[in-house]
Amino acid sequence: MYYPGPLNKLITALGKLPGIGPKTAQRLAFHLLNTSDSEAQGLATAIMEAREKIHYCSICGNFTSEDICRLCADSNRDRTIVCVVEEVRDVIALEKTNQYRGLYHVLNGVISPMDGVGPDKLRIKQLLTRLQEGEIKEVVLATNADVEGEATALYLANLLKPLSVKVTRLAYGLPVGGDLEYADQVTLARAFTGRHIIE
Amino acid sequence: MYYPGPLNKLITALGKLPGIGPKTAQRLAFHLLNTSDSEAQGLATAIMEAREKIHYCSICGNFTSEDICRLCADSNRDRTIVCVVEEVRDVIALEKTNQYRGLYHVLNGVISPMDGVGPDKLRIKQLLTRLQEGEIKEVVLATNADVEGEATALYLANLLKPLSVKVTRLAYGLPVGGDLEYADQVTLARAFTGRHIIE
Numbered sequence: 385m386y387y388p389g390p391l392n393k394l395i396t397a398l399g400k401l402p403g404i405g406p407k408t409a410q411r412l413a414f415h416l417l418n419t420s421d422s423e424a425q426g427l428a429t430a431i432m433e434a435r436e437k438i439h440y441c442s443i444c445g446n447f448t449s450e451d452i453c454r455l456c457a458d459s460n461r462d463r464t465i466v467c468v469v470e471e472v473r474d475v476i477a478l479e480k481t482n483q484y485r486g487l488y489h490v491l492n493g494v495i496s497p498m499d500g501v502g503p504d505k506l507r508i509k510q511l512l513t514r515l516q517e518g519e520i521k522e523v524v525l526a527t528n529a530d531v532e533g534e535a536t537a538l539y540l541a542n543l544l545k546p547l548s549v550k551v552t553r554l555a556y557g558l559p560v561g562g563d564l565e566y567a568d569q570v571t572l573a574r575a576f577t578g579r580h581i582i583e
Numbered sequence: 584m585y586y587p588g589p590l591n592k593l594i595t596a597l598g599k600l601p602g603i604g605p606k607t608a609q610r611l612a613f614h615l616l617n618t619s620d621s622e623a624q625g626l627a628t629a630i631m632e633a634r635e636k637i638h639y640c641s642i643c644g645n646f647t648s649e650d651i652c653r654l655c656a657d658s659n660r661d662r663t664i665v666c667v668v669e670e671v672r673d674v675i676a677l678e679k680t681n682q683y684r685g686l687y688h689v690l691n692g693v694i695s696p697m698d699g700v701g702p703d704k705l706r707i708k709q710l711l712t713r714l715q716e717g718e719i720k721e722v723v724l725a726t727n728a729d730v731e732g733e734a735t736a737l738y739l740a741n742l743l744k745p746l747s748v749k750v751t752r753l754a755y756g757l758p759v760g761g762d763l764e765y766a767d768q769v770t771l772a773r774a775f776t777g778r779h780i781i782e
Contacts (some may be wrong), residue, residue: 386675388648390629390636397629400622402614408602408767414672415601416630417646418636424634428627430589430596431615435623437589438616447616476585494604536689 406432428429444513445490445507447472455479455488462486464521468511470494470528478526486524489514494532497541503539511540515547522550529556590616629717642713644689644706646671654678654687661685667710667739669693669727677725682719685723688713693731694738702738710739715744721749 387395391413399409416424440446441453448454455461455475465486467477475488491506514520525540527533537553544551556574558567567575586594598608615623639645640652647653654660654674664685668674674687690705704716713719724734724739736752743750755773757766766774 386678388637388646388653390633390648394629396632397622397626398624401611403607403610410672411602413633414601414670417633419633423596427596427599428630430593431623431627434589434593434612434616435620435643438587447587449589449592449777454587471599471613473609476609479585 394429395565440490440492444488445472445510446475446488460485463519465524466511466520466522467524467526469526469531470536474526486522491527491536494527495536496532498556506536508540508543512543515544515549520549522552525553529554592711639689639691643687644671644691644709645674645687659684662718664723665710665713665719665721666723666725668725669732671736673725689727690735693726694735695731705735707739707742711742714743714748719748721751724750724752728753 394413394416395406395409398404398412399406401409404412406578416427437449438447439449441448441451441456443452443456446453446455450457462485464491467478467484467486468489468491469478470491470493472490475490478484478488489507489511491508493501493506494502495503495506511523515523522543523540527535527536541551541553554576556563556571556577558571558575564572593612593615594605594608597603597611598605600608603611615626636648638648639648640647640650640655642651642655645652645654649656661684665688665689666677666683666685667690668677669690669692671689674689677683677687688706688710690707690710692700692705694700694702694705710722714722722739722743724736726735740750740752753775755770756777757763757770757774763771
């Protein structure tokens with residue numbers, strides 16, 4: 385009511401983004417009106433271009449602008465190990481550690497009956513197809529350490545049991561730099577169970 | 584490095600928005616890739632449309648999609664009083680009070696030597712032109728209550744002194760619902776100075 389039509393539309397469109405409330409949407413809209421032509425146009429073009437050119441890697445489900453993603457195409461990576469993650473952003477997080485040199489498989493979600501997401505909605509069939517090729521020796525289940533991630537890991541572990549492939553799960557324990565005093569009981573218990581000999 | 588080109592571009596473009604850091608930009612970009620076509624396209628179109636159709640009202644400087652804004656065009660509003668504000672969003676804030684029925688004048692900034700903004704960069708000349716028409720009897724200076732807003736109000740008050748027009752400033756005092764104990768000294772002193780007889 386207070387704004388002219390096109391401005392109202394812009395505020396509404398911005399308000400649909402996650403974590404952007406009405407006040408922030410208004411602030412962003414005002415910024416987009418006051419900023420340079422190139423910045424505003426740049427954003428609009430970037431949205432359209434990304435939508436057009438970015439799609440899922442046909443092998444692992446990562447984002448790519450090619451047919452298969454940079455990681456799957458990289459011949460230097462270890463093709464005998466696959467790390468199963470929930471979302472593309474988990475791939476980025478793991479890549480930033482510079483620790484892991486194998487391949488990935490993005491499930492594109494997590495089993496969550498509350499949200500109506502069953503195993504059939506995830507990219508599990510594609511994982512099985514990859515395993516059937518026989519090159520993969522180990523599957524690392526790197527879903528989140530919450531209830532849904534845990535359930536999905538358990539489901540996959542059971543599913544992969546008949547196959548002659550090693551199935552592992554990321555370690556639980558104290559976060560590095562974490563204080564024993566402030567760790568929750570479950571984490572502490574898991575850290576205790578998972579204790580290892582100092583070499 | 585971690586993302587394909589078009590996704591990287593989108594994250595960079597989103598990261599230029601005020602208050603959007605790299606993590607949020609990444610989250611928004613991922614959302615824009617995963618959401619429906621209509622939502623993503625809607626945002627891109629809304630940005631371009633708003634940039635194209637929204638401009639400043641030729642009289643008061645408010646945003647409008649017409650030549651003059653809804654408020655200036657409204658014949659029911661009191662044309663003898665003009666409220667001078669810093670930004671368009673201040674117009675919205677004052678309109679929401681449903682208290683004021685006069686016209687506005689948006690300065691489009693505030694005098695701030697630190698940022699290199701002098702009086703000549705503000706819409707002060709346009710204000711003087713409006714005053715010369717003779718219809719306006721009162722100018723309410725409604726710039727912010729901070730140093731720059733205060734300086735701008737003082738500058739305008741001096742500038743308008745020779746003209747036969749009443750110049751007023753918004754009242755200082757306790758915010759409604761505010762606790763005396765938590766009010767800062769300056770506000771409290773101003774509230775004391777501005778005390779009035781209960782009728």
